[in-house]
Amino acid sequence: MKRFWGFVRKEFIHIFRDKRTLLILFGMPVAQVLIFGYVVTNEIKEARVAVYDKSKDAITRELTDKIVSSGYFKLAKRIENDRQIEQTFREGEIKEILVFEPRFAEKLQNERPAKVQILLDATDANMANLLQSYTSGIISDYSGNIRVEQEKLPGPVIRIHSRMLFNNELKGVYMFVPGTMALILMLVTAMMTSISITREKETGTMEVLLVSPLKSMQIIAGKVMPYVSLAFLNGVVILALGYLVFDMPVHGNILLLLGETLLYIVMALSLGIFISTVSPNQQVAMFVSMFALLLPTMLLSGFIFPVENMPWPLQWLSTIIPAKYFIILIKNIMIKGTGFLFIWKETLVLLLMTLVFLGLSIKNFKVRLE
């Protein structure tokens, strides 16, 4: 056991003497969380909107106020004729124009549908989609209220009422905190361990370690131990940043959350060990980690693009991306507050992946020794 701790100590010295490693370990997680949090956000805040009010009555004024006061929109311009519409979009500042038809209030009173048109600048399709759904949300909410007030009127009352459950403000943090965590932990553990193990192969120190009385399990455990603890620390930092800076909630059991985080770290580690057994040198280990881990983790895990919208080969591919399960897990725990009973399947998948990679590594290791 004493030999083992001596080994861990040496590994920590490697980490703390290498500025690049330190930067990747501690600088990157914080930077990424902040960048994703502040820059890569698909929330709407004060989108510039113009109003073309052909009616100018109490209802249209009220509705306009409601939209503007929601916080998502900012009234930037009033338009007075049709020709101005195209011109306004061409100027590029304004993303949405609301057009109220003439005699809007009157039509509404007489229970004929009163029409409001939402024109959007769809050069940025995602943005246009979001703006459209926000606006219709506000309008249908308003018209719903009117109907309730006018109960005396006959006719079926049809209301579209969609609510975004668990994240009714469609907050981006709910997605990027789990996603960044999945990404960073994967990077720190799998990439750093595979590089540090292949470095020993390259410098020839691995040979000396293998000739020593240390068992190969002790060597591997000693190598990965520091990365487990540092990655775990990283996970806690990301969670804390999400909670303190971006108001990410933690509804579920915190111990369960930390336990699943640890499981994911161990999974990434076994993947890192596996990569090191198939890579002859540090460059290959780095390359494999980058292309086989980082890109799929970012693109196929559901972090940035929803898995449901992918063509089936990619959906199929996403089932072998560990980060996908981790993201599902921690979103469930943090946002919905679900207990272990509802996430045991994902936990099991991560556990199996860990065992598979460890098994493969041991097999490769033995083959190499023969």
Next chain:
Amino acid sequence: MHSWMKSQYTIEAKDMVKKFGRFTANDHLTFQVKKGEIFGFLGANGAGKTTAIRILCGLSSPTSGEITVAGYNVYRQTEKIKRNIGYMSQKFSLYDDLTVKENFRFYGGIYGLSRKRIRERTSWLLDRLNFMHAMNHKISDIPLGWKQKLAFSIAIMHEPEIVFLDEPTSGVDPITRRQFWEMIYETAAREITVFVTTHYMDEAEYCNRVSIMDRGRIEALDTPDNLKKRYQVANMNDVFVQIAR
């Protein structure tokens, strides 16, 4: 093996065979190495030297043959073998980002030496090298020749019965090589067996006995003088060329 039967040999191999599929890397090697002997293990690249060393170090198990190292069986007692041997590769295998002292401490630690023992051995070995002043220098700041001597000192730090040196002098200048061989002699004088591979034929002359391997077999095994006589040549280089031709 019972202790009273322990022979004068530290390495005994009888009909050692190692096959990889249909390829035979070691073809019935039979040799003994005496305690305190400097045993040269020569052969062209691919002759099977590395395979043999890996077996003797307990890294790989032979296909067949009776082999004991430091009195322990290579099939069943690899752990005990590992405790009783030292190993130095041509890459010198020190950690660049650790200081001299930290390298000693680390390697001493994995052989289970106590802290006190590590301190004693470190200062004794560094003192012998006149290198005490550089105790806290990082390995990356130290010239190659010194790294090589340090790597050797670390390989014998836990006072093994045998030390395996795999091309320990490759890439080192002649003066340092000479100093290195002085270290080898001192070590052998303290009853530590030195098992060394080399590409330099002048170094083969320094060995007590040499074996020359070719295509998986030991083609010759004797003292350098006897070998030169047998092949009627002036130096080991010519012996080697005759055999490997």
